[in-house]
Amino acid sequence: xxxxxxxxxxxxxxxxxxxxxxxxxxxxxxxxxxxxxxxxxxxxxxxxxxxxxxxxxxxxxxxxxxxxxxxxxxxxxxxxxxxxxxxxxxxxxxxxxxxxxxxxxxxxxxxxxxxxxxxxxxxxxxxxxxxxxxxxxxxxxxxxxxxxxxxxxxxxxxxxxxxxxxxxxxxxxxxxxxxxxxxxxxxxxxxxxxxxxxxxxxx
Amino acid sequence: xxxxxxxxxxxxxxxxxxxxxxxxxxxxxxxxxxxxxxxxxxxxxxxxxxxxxxxxxxxxxxxxxxxxxxxxxxxxxxxxxxxxxxxxxxxxxxxxxxxxxxxxxxxxxxxxxxxxxxxxxxxxxxxxxxxxxxxxxxxxxxxxxxxxxxxxxxxxxxxxxxxxxxxxxxxxxxxxxxxxxxxxxxxxxxxxxxxxxxxxxxxxxxxxxxxxxxxxxxxxxxxxxxxxxxxxxxxxxxxxxxxxxxxxxxxxxxxxxxxxxxxxxxxxxxxxxxxxxxxxxxxxx
Numbered sequence: 001x002x003x004x005x006x007x008x009x010x011x012x013x014x015x016x017x018x019x020x021x022x023x024x025x026x027x028x029x030x031x032x033x034x035x036x037x038x039x040x041x042x043x044x045x046x047x048x049x050x051x052x053x054x055x056x057x058x059x060x061x062x063x064x065x066x067x068x069x070x071x072x073x074x075x076x077x078x079x080x081x082x083x084x085x086x087x088x089x090x091x092x093x094x095x096x097x098x099x100x101x102x103x104x105x106x107x108x109x110x111x112x113x114x115x116x117x118x119x120x121x122x123x124x125x126x127x128x129x130x131x132x133x134x135x136x137x138x139x140x141x142x143x144x145x146x147x148x149x150x151x152x153x154x155x156x157x158x159x160x161x162x163x164x165x166x167x168x169x170x171x172x173x174x175x176x177x178x179x180x181x182x183x184x185x186x187x188x189x190x191x192x193x194x195x196x197x198x199x200x201x202x203x
Numbered sequence: 204x205x206x207x208x209x210x211x212x213x214x215x216x217x218x219x220x221x222x223x224x225x226x227x228x229x230x231x232x233x234x235x236x237x238x239x240x241x242x243x244x245x246x247x248x249x250x251x252x253x254x255x256x257x258x259x260x261x262x263x264x265x266x267x268x269x270x271x272x273x274x275x276x277x278x279x280x281x282x283x284x285x286x287x288x289x290x291x292x293x294x295x296x297x298x299x300x301x302x303x304x305x306x307x308x309x310x311x312x313x314x315x316x317x318x319x320x321x322x323x324x325x326x327x328x329x330x331x332x333x334x335x336x337x338x339x340x341x342x343x344x345x346x347x348x349x350x351x352x353x354x355x356x357x358x359x360x361x362x363x364x365x366x367x368x369x370x371x372x373x374x375x376x377x378x379x380x381x382x383x384x385x386x387x388x389x390x391x392x393x394x395x396x397x398x399x400x401x402x403x404x405x406x407x408x409x410x411x412x413x414x415x416x417x418x419x420x421x422x423x424x425x426x427x428x429x430x431x432x433x434x435x436x437x438x439x440x441x442x443x444x445x446x447x448x449x450x451x452x453x454x455x456x457x458x459x460x461x462x463x464x465x466x467x468x469x470x471x472x473x474x475x476x477x478x479x480x481x482x483x484x485x486x487x488x
Contacts, residue, residue, distance in 0.1 A: 004384035007464025010434050012384045040227040040432035042456055047227070047432025052467055119230035120430055120456030123339045126230075127430070164340075181229075183329040183341045189229040 001069070003061060010038075010049040011057055013064065018117055018129060020069050021046050022194060027067040028060055036060070041118040041193045043127070077115075078195045082161065083202045084110075084152050088172035090140070094154065098134035106201050108132045109173060114159060114197040119189070124163035124181025126191035131159050143169030150175045152199070161191075205322055205354040206270035209346045210304060213264025216346040217407075218324055219317075220256040223332035223341075227455045233435060234336035235451050237407060237474030238315055241279040244367075245319035248276035248296045250359030255323030256333040258346065260316045263307040267318070269299035273354060274321040274361045280313025280475060281369045294369055296361040313372035313475035322355035337407045338452040375481040378469045380438065382486050385460035388423040389440070395462060395484050399446065403478040407452040409439075410473050412482060416444030417462070430456040436465035438484075448473055 001024075002014040015021040024046050028039055035054035040047040050056050086106045095102045114128035131154060139155045144167060147153075151162045153170030162168060163180035180190050191197065209216065219242060222235020236242035236259055243253040258265065263282055267275075277284050277293040284293050285306045291297050293316070299305060307316055326333050326343050335342040346352075375398075386392055399412035417440055419426075433439070433456060437449045441459045448465060450473060463486060465473070476482070 005381065006384045006461070007381050007434055007436055008467055010464075012431060037224050038227040038233075038432070038434075040455055042431035043429030045429070045431040047434070049227075049432075049434055118430065118456060119228060120454060121230065123226075123230045123341065183231075184327075188226075188231075188330055193228055 006047065009052050009054070010047060011061070013046040013048065015044050015046065018044070023069040024064055024067070025193065027064060027069070031063055033059065043118060080190060080195055080197050082152075082176050082178055082197060082199050084174045084176050084199045085203070086174040086201055088152065088174040090153075090171040091173055094135065094137060094171050094173060097137050100134060105135065105173065108135055109159070110199050110201050116191045116193050116195045116197060117158075118193055119191070122163055122166055123183070124189040124191060126160055126193075126195070126197075127158045128160055128197055129157060131157055135159070137171055139169035140171060143167055147172065148175065150177060150180075152176060204271070205273065205356070206351050207273065207320055207354060208268040208270055209348060209350045209352065210266040210268050211264065211348050212346045213260055213262065213266075213307065215261035216265050217259045217335040217337075218256050218326060218343045218346070218352075219259040219334045220332055221254045222334050222451060223330045226330055227432065230455050231330060231341065232336055232338055232452050232455060234332065234334040234342065236317065236334070237450055238279055238317065238471040240471055241315070241317045242319070245276045245278040245317045246323070248278070248294075248362050249274045249319045249321045250357065250361045251319055251321065251323050252359075255319065255355070256326070257317050257319040257324060260307060260318060261314060263309040263316055265316075265318065266304060266306040268304045269301055270351065271354070272298070272300050273357070274298050275305055276319050277307060277316055278319075279316040280310035280372055282310040282316050283308030294367040295364065311371075312477075314477055315474055320354050321357040321359075321361065325353045325355040336452050338454060372472070372475040372477070376469070376472050376476060376483065378472070378482060378484050379466045380463040380484045380486050381466065382463045382488050385428070386462050388419050388460045389462060390418045390420045392417070392462070395438075395446070395486060397481075397483045399482040399484075401476045401478050401480040401482060405478065407450055409447040409449045409453060410476060412446045412448070414445065417446075418444060423460075428458050428460050430458045433457050433461065434464060436467065436470055437461040438463045438465065450474065
């Protein structure tokens, strides 16, 4: 684990693993420090941004030193089930690349339990880890200029759902009708870091 | 209802307040006025709280009509402000009677003018803010002709003043930066000093600079950075080696290394830096 300075009002905690990052995030969040403005998880890091002029970063650093990050607090993560029509444009390509049938791709994708590691790219876009090895495939060589909202895709070690239509290079397995993000809702984003997610196939 | 009508939005007119920080973990950028001191000043001039929503007008040309009487102030770069065809000047509170129109000229330096109305623009907030985020498309859409914007109740008293000094946006910016978190990725870090030139591909997401590209060290050449959080002012170096200085509508995470971060006090200057502006960075640790 390494603490890196990030401008005047932020620090980046580089972590050895996703688990360690999640534990660090939980530890800082639990302290409920009013001057911490943003707590943004990355794939292997945690960004801690504070109110300009605040000295709370020192406090966070001390807190993280004494926290037991190998044994994260158990907590009760939220469980979200997303219904998916597995009719994606790249389903056959993913099957072919993995050397299995399309049905087996669906079985693998629905059989796994995922965790929202971090977000980004678009509001409500969660990067989900826990993807079975055969489905870990590279992005498309040529990204699509428009991926429809609700598309479920895979890229590298992640799977995720496009909350709105946008350009994108993930391999698409299918789509969901569930709304992932609504800025006017009390809870705007369905997915937040730490949530557990499963996919369920529907016809 | 107190309200103001957009007669003509000019090149771009967006509702902005101080943004919606605190939602980065959901992928939502902070957004908000790029030139924060300018918006705060405009609000103070009309007797508002500094955090009230106003209009960020790119390169002027904005024309509004008062649907009810209100006090207005224009800040940012010095600009011609016409009240029913009479120049009343920027950086001062102006009283509009119902039906009167106010039109901004084109600023000769800088990019973004700020219009505050007594009571503030009272459209529905999203995630605690009325700011338009151009990256995420959250908040009120870009303003268009004929649109009616509701104003809140006016509570404060406009500031009385004689003259407010303004300074033109400089053609060359000297910008202090703090190195890190990923300065160790680059071979010729000295090249970060510049000079760089602001390009036309700049917007509320970030200012793109042209100049001598930075090269990665042998150790980091071709290495992929696992996505990590971004802050406003982060100087990111994509594979081209040409820096992007992220502004308020920046993505919340990114997969390219951030070599340094602009000091807070220099951020408003980037909000006003026209294409062609020369930028020199002064790094420290």
